[in-house]
Amino acid sequence: MSARKLFFDFSSSLSRIVEELRREYEELFEKDIDISPVLRREIAHEPQVEEALGADFADETESGIREYGFEAVAVYVPFHFTTDWGIYFFKERLNGFSYIVSRRLNLPFEDAFACCERAIMEHESFHFQAEYCGTIAETILRRRLYVPYREHFKPYNEDEEAIANATMLTSRSPRIRRIRQELQSLCSVSPPGYRDYPKYLRVELLWIMEKLKDFYLKHFWENMKLYSSRRDLKCQVVIG
Amino acid sequence: MSSSYWLIPTHYLSLIKAPESIDALYFIYANYRVQDILKKLLKLYKDDIENVEEGVGREPYHIRLRTGQRIPVPYHGTKGGYVLAKIVNELADALGKDKKEVRELVRRDP
Numbered sequence: 001m002s003a004r005k006l007f008f009d010f011s012s013s014l015s016r017i018v019e020e021l022r023r024e025y026e027e028l029f030e031k032d033i034d035i036s037p038v039l040r041r042e043i044a045h046e047p048q049v050e051e052a053l054g055a056d057f058a059d060e061t062e063s064g065i066r067e068y069g070f071e072a073v074a075v076y077v078p079f080h081f082t083t084d085w086g087i088y089f090f091k092e093r094l095n096g097f098s099y100i101v102s103r104r105l106n107l108p109f110e111d112a113f114a115c116c117e118r119a120i121m122e123h124e125s126f127h128f129q130a131e132y133c134g135t136i137a138e139t140i141l142r143r144r145l146y147v148p149y150r151e152h153f154k155p156y157n158e159d160e161e162a163i164a165n166a167t168m169l170t171s172r173s174p175r176i177r178r179i180r181q182e183l184q185s186l187c188s189v190s191p192p193g194y195r196d197y198p199k200y201l202r203v204e205l206l207w208i209m210e211k212l213k214d215f216y217l218k219h220f221w222e223n224m225k226l227y228s229s230r231r232d233l234k235c236q237v238v239i240g
Numbered sequence: 241m242s243s244s245y246w247l248i249p250t251h252y253l254s255l256i257k258a259p260e261s262i263d264a265l266y267f268i269y270a271n272y273r274v275q276d277i278l279k280k281l282l283k284l285y286k287d288d289i290e291n292v293e294e295g296v297g298r299e300p301y302h303i304r305l306r307t308g309q310r311i312p313v314p315y316h317g318t319k320g321g322y323v324l325a326k327i328v329n330e331l332a333d334a335l336g337k338d339k340k341e342v343r344e345l346v347r348r349d350p
Contacts, residue, residue, distance in 0.1 A: 014247045033268060036322035039261050044252045067348070068266070075265040082321065086249030088265050092256060121250070128248050147271075155270030155350070 018079045021135065028080070028138050030147055035077075035084040047117060048091055051109040054099030061096030065186055069161060069194030070168075073097050074120045076127035080135075080146050087124040094120070101182050115175040119183055122171050126164035130216075137220045145220050158193030159215055165190075166200035263343040264325040274301070275317035277324045280349050281331055288335050309334055 022029050064072030073093045079085035094117060102112035134146035149157075165187050169180060176183070188195055253261050267277070278292045278301060290304045292313075301313040311334055315323050325343060332342035 015249060030320070032316065032319045032321070034319075034321035034323065035268070036264065039253070039258055039264060039322060042253055042258045042261065044254075045250070047252055071266065071269065072262075075262075075269045077265060077268050081268055081271070086251055088261075089250065089252045090262055091252050091254045093262075094252075125248060150271040154272070154276070155266075 018085065019083075021139070022079075022083070025139055025142070027142075028135075028144050028146075030081050033081040035082055040084065044091075047089065047094065047113070049098075049110055049113045050095050051099065051102075053092055054095035054097075054102075054109065054113075057092040057096030058099045058103075059096075061093045062100060062186075064093060065097070066189050067191065069187075069190040070120055070123045070165070071156075073116075074124055076124040078127070078131050078146070078150070080131065080150075087121065087128075089117070089120065100186075101179050104182050105179060107178070112179065115179045118173055118175040119168050119171075119179065122168040122173070122176060123164045126167045127160065130160055130219075133216050134220045137216075149219055156193065157219070158196060159219075161193040162196040163200050163212065163215060165194055165197035169197060170201065259340060260325040260329065260343060263328070263347055264322045266347055267324040268321055271320065272324055273318050273320045274313065274315045274324065274327065277327055277346065278303070278313065278317075280346050281328070284345055284349060285331070285335065289331075303331060305334060 061072065072090075074087055074089045076087050077085050095113070097120075098109060098113040098116045101107065101116055102109045105112070107115070131146055134149065138145045153160075168176065169183060169187065171177075187197055253265075255262055281303070282289055282292050288305055290306050292301055292303050294300065295302055295312075299312050299314050300316050303311040303313065305311070311330055313327060315327075328343050328346050329339045332339040335342075
């Protein structure tokens, strides 16, 4: 066991917070969404770096990105929907994406893999950040905001995807900086929303405070009336 | 988030072992429910599906095909998750179509 684990196990810290939130604010979370035991059995916790696999899946990955943006490589499953929340990477697609990047930028495959994994992690982390912000608003107001927000913007919110891409591109991580040029060209061929990341950039920097504040205000505070359902009102009456 | 992104649970899935996992997770990510998927299927396969009828008890819905075949949907309309991929697979089997193609079509439908 590593020394860090003896100190504090960071790997499960957010999971524990989420468990507590689910227990304390039961009415804010969904119960009926289930990840199959079949899928749960297939989960690995370590990436597999395989160049040959990447070569086989490079074309499929590129067409996937054109059609679904970076959600073709990994998906963020929100903790409002299931206890099996987190970032799900698809091994073949991640290797395929790394293969594309390594060929185009002439990088060793292992390096490209580390850079691509970090970039996707940054994109998907923004979805977590948005959900986390929604949760803070929910716990203060004691009413459902995140689930109705996702209900309103099916299948995805274009602004959220654009900011997620902008966050990824402007990351200070040296790994992301190394492949930024290629990430940018893949973002530009992605579907609407994913390709609109320049809206959130100014001189290649994210408009962090202004634009993010606008996004959260617009989606979690100002639009509360828009999302409110009978269930929310009932919850508000009982508590308030 | 940049310094703490690694506190989020990360999972790695093989598409070769479970090909429907990407569609199942995408359906969860997009917050689709049984009723959304049934609407999509009805829209996409209106030549093959006669109607989606509501039932009672343990079978809240069933899909009636033009051939007369009946596919039971034993899930509540607000249920989401992996069962959505299962419903699509069952319909693809009944219509004799490729499961992966049908799932792709449902995924692509806005």
